[in-house]
Amino acid sequence: MSDDSTFVLTGLQLVIMGDVEADAPDGSIGFTRDSYWSEKKQATIVSETIPSAASNNVASEKLRNLLMTICLDYPFWNDFRILDFFNKRSISMTMEELRDLRRECGIERREDVCLELMRLYFNNEIELDKKQVQFIERLNPAxxxxxxxxxxxxxxxxxxxxxxxxxxxxxxxxxxxxxxxxxxxxxxxxxxxxxxxxxxxxxxxxxxxxxxxxxxxxxxxxxxxxxxxxxxxxxxxxxxxxxxxxxxxxxxxxxxxxxxxxxxxxxxxxxxxxxxxxxxxxxxxxxxxxxxxxxxxxxxxxxxxxxxxxxxxxxxxxxxxxxxxx
Missing domain, CATH: 3.30.420.10 (Ribonuclease H-like superfamily/Ribonuclease H)
Known part of the structure; x- marks a missing residue:
């Protein structure tokens, strides 16, 4: 699939881009660490309401990757903060749907996020920033x-x-x-x-x-x-x-x-x-x-x-x- 392909999700469009920063000027969030996923792509959100396409497997995977990125880059965010992020960008999602999505990603609890960050660190796949280190040490002082x-x-x-x-x-x-x-x-x-x-x-x-x-x-x-x-x-x-x-x-x-x-x-x-x-x-x-x-x-x-x-x-x-x- 080419780099300029567009994936349709419920209530939004995801456009596969080149290098989008986590804190982009327009408030979008991207895949800031290529090693998080096997597909080394990055994404930015375009506010455009379009019909639901929940059956689109590729789009669903992009949404899961986006959630994983948010949880790993911003581990202190709770479900309300994440849901607010999605809803403000026209991603229609209930709290129950968000928790189901977290379960699919294997990061249902904050301890799961902690373990994933440590796994990536010990495998030399990422360098932890200050907030990530604080998050891990709070849950696991060792x-x-x-x-x-x-x-x-x-x-x-x-x-x-x-x-x-x-x-x-x-x-x-x-x-x-x-x-x-x-x-x-x-x-x-x-x-x-x-x-x-x-x-x-x-x-x-x-x-x-x-x-x-x-x-x-x-x-x-x-x-x-x-x-x-x-x-x-x-x-x-x-x-x-x-x-x-x-x-x-x-x-x-x-x-x-x-x-x-x-x-x-x-x-x-x-x-x-x-x-x-x-x-x-x-x-x-x-x-x-x-x-x-x-x-x-x-x-x-x-x-x-x-x-x-x-x-x-x-x-x-x-x-x-x-x-x-x-």
Whole structure:
């Protein structure tokens, strides 16, 4: 089919053009990334009401491609905004028809759009703009760690001391995550002391990796822990960590794996603890038991999936917190 062919849709004409920008002066929108579709064409909308031709398969595909373009280029647009865009350009469509069209395109939910954007990015088919990155990271904070990819367990661990107030008490949670497989370790404390994190590393984490034939290569210090009061604590443990043959790195980065853990699981753990009236002395044993179940969903020898916008635990139901701890 030639480049100047015209496709008829309900309430509009689509004219296949050459290079139409996403934000053209006339308000039209085009296929801004050729890699979105197998047919590398671009389109602009001409306001001209013409008879319906819903049976036109080619025209229907062009409409699906247009919808896909809008959803990928403008991921924050909701269905009302998209429907308004269509209706203002004489594309007669109801909300139900729009949702059916989204279902046909495989982008029924915003999570589907997120997954498609990540797939295209990891396949080197597109470069993400600022809005697309913000959209992905909002749904999937783990995407923020895409520049910190490890090749084996223990190559890169990230450490952060998190402050929170629950059960009418102030707590610090010393968290260590493996950026390769997502394995997590944690120590609940009433103090922020870096020596607690060091003890966790020496007595639990290092032996854990050694028993599996791995050495810990480097520890990344999360940016959230780099507050003024933490500098003295960092000085206490930095030399000890280096003396163990482990690099101490400060990338000044906020790690998504920690944000995701706090948002999706840590809050629910303490909510359950409050509901079950777990005593202060039982918090650490309960947390240890809960972490065993959490890590069961992170195969030690398997790279974690940065494409996932929702953790596997969410699809299998929340982990129950047992009030009784041995």
């Amino acid at each position: 995407f923020r760690d895409r520049d910190f990819l490890a090749d084996r367990p223990g190559e890169l661990l990230v450490y952060e001391c998190v402050f929170f107030r629950r059960l009418n008490k102030m707590f610090y949670l010393h968290l260590v995550f493996d950026l390769f497989n997502g394995y997590a370790f944690g120590k609940v404390s009433r103090r922020c002391s870096g020596e607690i994190g060091l003890k966790l590393l020496q007595e639990k984490i290092v032996p854990f990796y050694q028993s599996r034939g791995y050495e810990i290569h480097g520890i990344l210090h999360s940016v959230k822990s780099t507050r003024d009061h933490w500098e003295a604590e960092e000085a206490k443990i930095k030399d000890s960590i280096i003396a163990m043959g482990i690099e101490w790195l400060e990338p000044k980065h906020e790690f998504g794996i920690i944000q995701r853990f706090q948002r999706d699981f840590l809050d629910s753990f303490f909510s359950n603890a409050e509901a079950l009236d777990v005593s202060l002395l039982m918090i650490q044993p309960a947390f240890d038991r809960w972490m065993i179940k959490y890590n069961a969903f992170c195969p030690f020898h398997q790279r974690r999936n940065l494409l996932g916008f929702a953790d596997e635990l969410e699809s299998t139901g929340r982990i129950s917190l047992e009030a009784k701890c041995n």
